Amino acid sequence: MSDAFPRGRTSIAGLATYGIGEAPGYTAMELTAKAGLMALDDAGLMLADVDALYICQPDDFFAGLTFAEYLGIHPRYTDNNRTGGSAFMSHVASAALALDAGYIDCALIAYGSNQRTAGGKLSTPMTSNRWDAPYKPLFPLTSYALATQRHMHEYGTTREHLASVALSARAWATTNPEAFARDPLTMDDCLSARMISTPISRADCCLVTDGAAAIVITRTDRARDLAKPPVPVLGAAAAAWWNSIVQAEDMTVTGAKESGARAMAMAGVTHADIGTAQLYDAFTINTILFLEDLGFCGKGEGGPFVASGAIAPGGSLPVNTNGGGLSYCHPGMYGLFTMIEGARQIRGEAANQLSGIDVALAHGNGGTLSSQATVILGSTATL
Template sequence: MLNGFPRGRTAIVGAATFGVGKTPGHEAMDLAALASLRALAEAGLTPGDVDALFIAQPQDTLATLSFAEYLGIEPKVTSNNRSGGSAFLLHLEHAALALDAGLADVALIAYGSNQATASGKLVQTSRPSNWEAPYKPLRPISSYALAAARHMHRYGTTKRQLAEVAVAARRWAQLNPEAVAREPLDLDSVVNARLVSDPLGVRDCCLVTDGAAAVVMVRAERAPDHAARPVYLLGAASAVTHADIAAMPDLTVTGAAQSGGRAFAQAGVGPADIDVLQLYDAFTINPILFLEDLGFCAKGEGGPFVEGGRIGPGGSLPVNTSGGGLSYCHPGMFGLFTVVESVRQLRGDAGARQVAGAKLALAHGNGGVLSSQATAIFGTAETR
C-alpha cells in the first residue's frame, strides 16, 4: 500500500455506457440499470454478484436504496456520496479501499440521467447562497465565468485559447460514433458564438444530453478471471475547497492541485508518464485550470499550452478523447464517463480515436462550481 492507497490491487473488469444522446421513454434509473447490465456482462457477472454499490443520482437522495431494489440485490457496502460530477471518482477511491479490505468482492459504480428528454435543459440541484442570490447568477455558468475572467485578467488568457479546448474536443468527437455533437467546429465559431455569461459563450458550455455509464471493480487477483485486459487503479485522491464560488480561495487554483499530487504519489508516476487524459470539461476554462493544477504545465500557461491543436487528435497530449462533455455527452454529471473512456483507451477499444500504445491514463472529475476535485490514475497490467 503506497501512501495509504492499495496501488494496483483493484481493477476495472467491466465498463459500459447506454443511451447517450436522447432516450425517450426511459427514466434515469432505467438508463443506469441498462449501463450496469452491460458492464456486468462484460465481466461475466450478474447483478446478484454485486455486493458493493456506489451511485449518485441528482434527483434521488436515497439512490443506493432505490437502485439496489431496482437490481434486486442486497449489497453489504453502499455509498451515494453526492459531490457533483466528481462523485464517481470518489466512489472509485472508496470502492478500492473496501475491496482491498475484503469488505466486498464486486463493486458496481453507476450513473444515469434522462435530463435532455425529461427537461431539455440543465437541471439545478442546488440554490445560490444568500450572499450570491441577490446578484441573480446563472448557475452554474456564472461561477465558471468568474474563474475564466479572473484567469484572463491575471494571466492574459484569451477567448481564442478557450476556443482551442472546444475545437479539440469536437475533433475527438468526430472520431467517436457515440458522440452527440460531431459537426465541424472552428475557432471563430466558438469565439463569436452567442454570449451566455461573459466571457463564456454557448460553445464554451457543455452539452445537455441523456446517458448512463457504469463500471465494475474487483480485487486484482480476481481480475483475469473476468476480463482479458483488466485496467488497474493505481491511484485515486480527492479534495474539497469550497461550496459556493464566492468562497473559493483563489479563482485560478482548484483542488486538483491537491488531489492530483496525492494520486500521482500513490501511483508512483508523474504527469510526463501519462499517455491520455480525461478531464471534466463542463466549460472550456476547466481543462485549462486542470492541466495547470495537475502539473502538465505551469500555472498561468494553460492558455498557450492548448494552442495549435496540442490536446486534439494528432497533438502531443491527447485530452478528452471521447469528445468530452463539450462534444461527446453531458447528462447532468460527466465524471463516470471520464473513467469509461480511460478504460476503453487502455484496453485498446477506442476505435478511430485510439491513442497508440496507451498504458497510463488519468481521469479527473469536478463537482459543484470547481468545489470538489477527484483524480484517478489507471494502468495496464505492465504498469501495475
C-alpha cells in the same frame, strides 16, 4: 499522515455506456440499471456477484436504496456520495479500499440521467447561497464565468484560447460514432456564439444530453480470470475546497492541484508516464485550469498550451479523446465517463484508439470547481 492506497490490487473488470445523446422513454434509473447490467456482462459477471453499489443520481436523494431495489439485490454496502461530477472518482477510491480490506468483493459504480429528453437545462437560477442569490447568478455558469474572467485578468487568457479547447474536443468527437456532437466547428463559430454569462458563450458550455455509464471493480487477482483484461486502479485522491466559488482564496487555482499530486504519488507515476488525460470539461475554462493544476503546464500557461494543438488529435497530450463533455456527452454529471474512456484506451477499445497507452489519468469536477478528484488507471504491465 501519509496516503495509503492499494496500488494495483483492484481493477476495473467491466464497463459500459448506454443511451448517449438522446434516450427517449427512459427514466434516469432505467438508464443507470441498463448500463450497470451491460458492465457486468462485459466483465462476465452476474448481478448476484455484486455486493456493493456506488451511485450519485441527479434526481434521487436516496439513489443507493432505489438502485438496490430496482436491481432486486441486497448489497452489503451502498455509497451515495453527492459531491457532483467528482463523486465517481471518490467511489473508486472507497471501493478500492473496501475491496482490498475484504469488506466487499464486487462493486458496481453507475450513473444515468435523462436530462435532455426530460427537458432539463444546463443553467438554472441559484437560490441556495444567500450571499450570491441577490445578484441573480446563473447556476453554475456564472461561477465558472467568474473563474474565467479572473484567469483572463491574471494571465492574459483569451476567448481564442477557450475556443481552442472546444475545437480540440470537437475534433476528437468527429471520429467517435458514439459522440453526440460531431458537426464541424470553427474558430469563427466559437467566437460568434451567443454570450450567456460573460465571458462564457454557448460554445464554451458542455452539452445537455441523456446517457448512462457503469464500471465494475473487483480485486485484480479475480479480475485476471474474467472476460476482459483488467484495468488496475493505481491511485485515487480527492480534495474538497469550498462549496460556493465566492469562498475561493484564488479562483484560478482548484483542488486538482492537491488531488492530482496525491493520486500520482500513490500510483508512482510522473507526467511523462501518462499517455492520455480525460478531464471533466463542463466549460472550456475547466480544461485549462485542470491542465495547469494537474501539472501538465505552468499556472497561466494553459491558454497557449491548448492553442498549440497539444491536446487535439496528433498533439503531445491527447485530452478527452472521446470528445469530452463539450462534444461527446454530458448528462448532468460527466465524471464516470472520463474513467471509462481512460479504461477503454488502456484496453485498446476506444473509438479514437491511441497506441501504447499503459497509464491514463481521469479527473472529475464537482460543484462550481468545488470538489476535485483524480484517478490513475494502468495496464497490467504497470504492476
